[in-house]
Amino acid sequence: MTGHTGAVRCVTFSPDGQLVASTGDDATVRFWSPVAGRPLGKPLTGHHGPVTGVSFAPNGGLLSTTGTDRTLRLWPHPAI
Amino acid sequence: MTGHTGAVRCVTFSPDGQLVASTGDDATVRFWSPVAGRPLGKPLTGHHGPVTGVSFAPNGGLLSTTGTDRTLRLWPHPAI
Amino acid sequence: MTGHTGAVRCVTFSPDGQLVASTGDDATVRFWSPVAGRPLGKPLTGHHGPVTGVSFAPNGGLLSTTGTDRTLRLWPHPAI
Amino acid sequence: MTGHTGAVRCVTFSPDGQLVASTGDDATVRFWSPVAGRPLGKPLTGHHGPVTGVSFAPNGGLLSTTGTDRTLRLWPHPAI
Numbered sequence: 001m002t003g004h005t006g007a008v009r010c011v012t013f014s015p016d017g018q019l020v021a022s023t024g025d026d027a028t029v030r031f032w033s034p035v036a037g038r039p040l041g042k043p044l045t046g047h048h049g050p051v052t053g054v055s056f057a058p059n060g061g062l063l064s065t066t067g068t069d070r071t072l073r074l075w076p077h078p079a080i
Numbered sequence: 081m082t083g084h085t086g087a088v089r090c091v092t093f094s095p096d097g098q099l100v101a102s103t104g105d106d107a108t109v110r111f112w113s114p115v116a117g118r119p120l121g122k123p124l125t126g127h128h129g130p131v132t133g134v135s136f137a138p139n140g141g142l143l144s145t146t147g148t149d150r151t152l153r154l155w156p157h158p159a160i
Numbered sequence: 161m162t163g164h165t166g167a168v169r170c171v172t173f174s175p176d177g178q179l180v181a182s183t184g185d186d187a188t189v190r191f192w193s194p195v196a197g198r199p200l201g202k203p204l205t206g207h208h209g210p211v212t213g214v215s216f217a218p219n220g221g222l223l224s225t226t227g228t229d230r231t232l233r234l235w236p237h238p239a240i
Numbered sequence: 241m242t243g244h245t246g247a248v249r250c251v252t253f254s255p256d257g258q259l260v261a262s263t264g265d266d267a268t269v270r271f272w273s274p275v276a277g278r279p280l281g282k283p284l285t286g287h288h289g290p291v292t293g294v295s296f297a298p299n300g301g302l303l304s305t306t307g308t309d310r311t312l313r314l315w316p317h318p319a320i
Binding site for chain 2: 252
């Protein structure tokens, strides 16, 4: 599956298995449907620089990411 | 959420979902409230150099981190 | 266990514990039997460049990997 | 906790929470007691070069590590 415009560094399934989140050097966070094999929604922007880490909340409602831009960001699980 | 003074490399939710821990090149470990969207307590210091890895104990009572300073450190889950 | 022709960067057990997946700089994803101590099937090819991240779906049916080639790929759990 | 003779790159709690495993640039894998705050057994040697990844089997009986030496290795959970 393509979309990232730079190296992809991290990937994690959501706890419910309904989606995959990826992060990369293009400063975006992206959600994907593993069943449909396509992107879910638009790329999430906000980080200024590579996104270095990713973790889902155990209940799956939130995703947290970190970056070389010195920030930690929270993203809601997309409605699917 | 801001606070780290260098690139943030790792992020993980606690098993209870009540907080997020992040580690970075500024040698600190930081806890954050994902609900309130703000830091929890003060930055944890002790590492001498970038913090490279992080893992919560399955029961969530302890966090372990590793660093380029050749050490492994343990931190208690903060009272919240 | 040997097979990768470059540095191995990531390793993860499947949720059922029946196999281990590894990814590396040789652009391959490989499955291994931890009990038998040998490879399971052939190396999975498709990535063009180092494979940087790996995550199993919670139900273990799929593995997702990311690479410096800007792609995210999905692989089925091998029949064993 | 000290012992590694190079940067420590990875850390993970065992599923039973009874120990922590760490890996590093010194080519060793080490187990630690989070309660006692001390090493468990001797450093595990075998990798030739930095140990880049680590994963516990879900049942905790085995630990798998990967390295720049192109190998994947399996280690038993130490008796404690």
